[in-house]
Amino acid sequence: MTSKWRSSVLRVASRLEELDYFQLLNLSKDASSTEIRRGFRRLAQHYHPDRLGGSEDSELRQAVSAIYRRMTEAYSALRDPTTKAAYIEGLENGELRLDSTKVRSRSIAREKAQQPGQTEAGKRHYQAALAALERGDHRAATSEIRSALLFERDEPGFKALLKRIESS
Structure with a gap:
């Protein structure tokens, strides 16, 4: 040195x-x-x-x-x-460091905007899963997305969210 x-x-x-x-x-x-x-x-x-x-x-x-x-x-x-x-x-916006909570919120906002699902019940449970995930409540998020899958078992967006929740 x-x-x-x-x-x-x-x-x-x-x-x-x-x-x-x-x-x-x-x-x-x-x-x-x-x-x-x-x-x-x-x-x-x-x-x-x-x-x-x-x-x-x-x-x-x-x-x-x-x-x-x-x-x-x-x-x-x-x-x-x-x-x-x-x-x-x-x-x-002048932020020199990454704020991971903002990244997660932006990701969730994008998912909300894309809005997968065909049935009102499926969409409602999907939204509830996203809200639970945003709160950090993985248990409720898992329950809600599984409920959404009961209405639309082949919906790729629902399956993707379940996979993401289970892997986090």
């Missing part, structure tokens, strides 16, 4: 709250999944906490840990096209 590297790390750490994920990972907004992965790996080698070895420099240790955590957060948000799109949308 050189003093130049230490200064660089401390400078990045001091600006961490001002950087969006693309700036942090040195990427353009239209970066592909491959470019995002490569960008993360390149910087991970530079800022990985293991690079410090047995250093007792607590200021540097905290800075490297903060940078690496934020890089990991950025990579997790940008590697998935859906969360990347949600992040870009939030970024346009």
Whole structure:
């Protein structure tokens, strides 16, 4: 570790709250999944906490840990096209960090807009399942979507929601 590297790390750490994920990972907004992965790996080698070895420099240790955590957060948000799109949308509203509850709410809102189902009862149970899911009540969501499937057992949207609930 050189003093130049230490200064660089401390400078990045001091600006961490001002950087969006693309700036942090040195990427353009239209970066592909491959470019995002490569960008993360390149910087991970530079800022990985293991690079410090047995250093007792607590200021540097905290800075490297903060940078690496934020890089990991950025990579997790940008590697998935859906969360990347949600992040870009939030970024346009001045949000530098991804809010996973907003991503979930946007996803649920899109599902509500698509409105699968043919029968009123099926649609009603589907909507109730989405509302329960939004509240975080997986048990009620499962019950409601299964009720919807009683009315329309072959509805792909209902099946997809059940699968999503069961996998979460």
